Amino acid sequence: MVASEIRALFAVAARPEVVSLAGGMPYVSALPLDAVGQMTGDLIARNGAEVLQYGSAQGDPVLREKICEVMSLEGIQASADDVIVTVGAQQALDLITRIFVDPGDVVLAEAPSYVGALGTFASYQADVVHVPLDEGGLIPSALSETLERLQREGRRVKFLYTVPTFQNPAGVTLTQARRAQILEICARYDVLIIEDNPYGLLGFDGEPMRALRADDADRVIYLGSFSKTIASGLRVGWALAPHAVRAKLVLAAESAVLCQSSFTQLAVREYLTTQPWREQIKGFCELYRERRDAMLESLAALMPEGCTWTNPAGGFFVWLTLPEGLDSKAMAPRAIAQRVAYVPGTGFYADGTGHRHMRISYCYPEPHRIREGVRRLAGVIEAELQL
Numbered sequence: 001m002v003a004s005e006i007r008a009l010f011a012v013a014a015r016p017e018v019v020s021l022a023g024g025m026p027y028v029s030a031l032p033l034d035a036v037g038q039m040t041g042d043l044i045a046r047n048g049a050e051v052l053q054y055g056s057a058q059g060d061p062v063l064r065e066k067i068c069e070v071m072s073l074e075g076i077q078a079s080a081d082d083v084i085v086t087v088g089a090q091q092a093l094d095l096i097t098r099i100f101v102d103p104g105d106v107v108l109a110e111a112p113s114y115v116g117a118l119g120t121f122a123s124y125q126a127d128v129v130h131v132p133l134d135e136g137g138l139i140p141s142a143l144s145e146t147l148e149r150l151q152r153e154g155r156r157v158k159f160l161y162t163v164p165t166f167q168n169p170a171g172v173t174l175t176q177a178r179r180a181q182i183l184e185i186c187a188r189y190d191v192l193i194i195e196d197n198p199y200g201l202l203g204f205d206g207e208p209m210r211a212l213r214a215d216d217a218d219r220v221i222y223l224g225s226f227s228k229t230i231a232s233g234l235r236v237g238w239a240l241a242p243h244a245v246r247a248k249l250v251l252a253a254e255s256a257v258l259c260q261s262s263f264t265q266l267a268v269r270e271y272l273t274t275q276p277w278r279e280q281i282k283g284f285c286e287l288y289r290e291r292r293d294a295m296l297e298s299l300a301a302l303m304p305e306g307c308t309w310t311n312p313a314g315g316f317f318v319w320l321t322l323p324e325g326l327d328s329k330a331m332a333p334r335a336i337a338q339r340v341a342y343v344p345g346t347g348f349y350a351d352g353t354g355h356r357h358m359r360i361s362y363c364y365p366e367p368h369r370i371r372e373g374v375r376r377l378a379g380v381i382e383a384e385l386q387l
């Protein structure tokens with residue numbers, strides 16, 4: 001295990017004079033905090049003996065029913081018995097890797113990929129093989145070529161890890177047509193898919209995308225989270241897995257933590273039962289859309305020629321590519337000196353590439369701070385081009 005570059009960066013980025021486009025923190029202040037406080041107090045007064053007690057390792061059964069209702073918004077039909085509640089989606093990733101991966105096994109992941117997943121895969125000594133993505137998400141032809149090559153080399157692929165919707169860090173979404181192709185390719189090579197989808201309900205236009213899991217219940221393990229749709233500090237996420245896998249995940253969870261927090265599980269259950277959560281999510285979408293717009297408008301107005309960036313239709317992140325010859329990692333201290341922080345692209349590749357890229361997020365700073373942050377960043381890049 002190695003320290004994440006990103007964690008180190010966050011300490012500096014948290015200084016008030018720095019505009020941080022680095023973090024991926026949801027804007028939880030937009031929650032109706034008084035109502036949540038009232039609800040939680042009532043819950044303990046009314047139901048404290050359950051709320052403050054151990055629970056089952058699989059998680060609260062009523063919450064698991066509610067989770068199925070949430071997933072139905074993405075076309076998923078599931079039984080609560082196939083759901084396990086976890087300490088954020090992050091624990092689900094850890095448990096899945098623990099039960100499937102032996103040192104040296106191949107895990108496929110998008111290039112770039114979610115840094116927290118790469119850290120987990122590394123901790124179990126997986127060999128991460130990247131498959132490129134573009135504006136339409138993971139590239140199907142690249143996936144089949146990679147699988148063909150690995151098969152020729154006799155390498156065992158344990159699973160494909162993908163964030164198909166509003167990807168972290170690239171901000172791109174797998175198109176509907178590609179979804180069918182990815183499922184078909186994985187069926188052909190008999191590869192399991194881990195669909196990590198914490199941002200799926202945070203789209204800015206129209207209805208939620210149909211999940212991969214909606215069209216293949218046997219091959220896809222789906223990970224969800226309330227971190228972005230309610231609050232990240234509650235640490236409530238889940239996995240939906242084929243029955244036999246779910247049973248192993250429960251055993252792994254038992255050995256890791258005995259059971260998840262009853263308190264936060266029941267708080268989420270209560271929230272989903274008593275609060276207008278669908279409207280609240282719509283409110284989050286509006287807030288993040290305004291911030292996305294502020295970022296894209298300032299990028300278009302201010303970025304030097306040669307920079308390109310993605311155009312997210314939801315979620316938290318824009319992926320920016322620097323002009324040829326620039327290095328986002330080398331530039332980071334100079335950006336901090338100019339009071340703007342971002343995450344260098346290298347953290348999102350297991351092989352340490354990605355120097356020309358960076359992740360900039362619009363989820364947390366208010367729009368005027370985003371504009372100021374992009375203005376400072378554009379100045380840093382201009383100066384870099386003069387070096």
Ligand code: PMP
Pocket residue numbers: 024087088089090091114116163168196198224225226227232235236237
């Ligand atoms: N997957 C992805 C793609 C994420 O961006 C995150 C949070 N940054 C997680 C999983 C973990 O989320 P949590 O553990 O808070 O549910």
